């Protein structure tokens with residue numbers, strides 16, 4: 001199989017900004033967050049299993065998963081997280097593998113905020129980290145999500161620390177300037193990945 005790049009980074013680091021750029025170059029980008037939502041859509045086996053395990057209260061009137069209620073439940077019952085992840089994670093992984101297999105671009109990209117934490121990095125050949133100083137993470141994410149810096153800081157606290165992420169990366173771009181600065185770092189990586197993909201054939 002051709003080369004697979006795993007793209008990761010903390011909240012508001014610029015993963016979407018970077019992966020949109022790769023998509024514009026014709027690279028197939030699979031977003032683990034999108035897959036995670038797809039596998040619990042109404043009618044999917046994972047949603048039925050979640051309902052059977054936790055109860056009917058997890059389903060909203062329109063048949064969709066009540067994410068907020070489930071999030072609150074897990075916050076109050078931390079042991080339930082493993083149960084939920086036991087239902088969702090294998091299906092997310094399977095779906096990611098299948099989408100990666102079906103992709104036809106010269107190399108493929110998996111974008112995941114939890115690439116390392118959920119061991120999805122085992123599915124990729126190289127890890128590309130979008131790294132950013134914490135103060136920019138705070139200001140960009142709070143501006144985008146209309147949330148307070150405190151709310152974003154809380155999320156950052158439970159994510160993998162920046163230094164630890166760096167140790168897992170094969171390639172690092174530092175998104176501390178404007179988007180032109182970001183893209184100027186992505187172009188040489190794209191060229192490198194095309195060459196590696198060619199050599200992998």
Ligand code: ATP
Pocket residue numbers: 009010011012013014015016017018113140141144175176177178179182
């Ligand atoms: P999350 O994990 O929270 O979804 P993310 O890593 O995908 O975040 P983005 O959504 O790409 O991050 O970026 C966060 C915000 O910062 C967005 O509003 C984006 O437009 C903005 N942004 C990203 N990079 C830059 C940059 N270099 N200059 C200015 N704004 C940027």
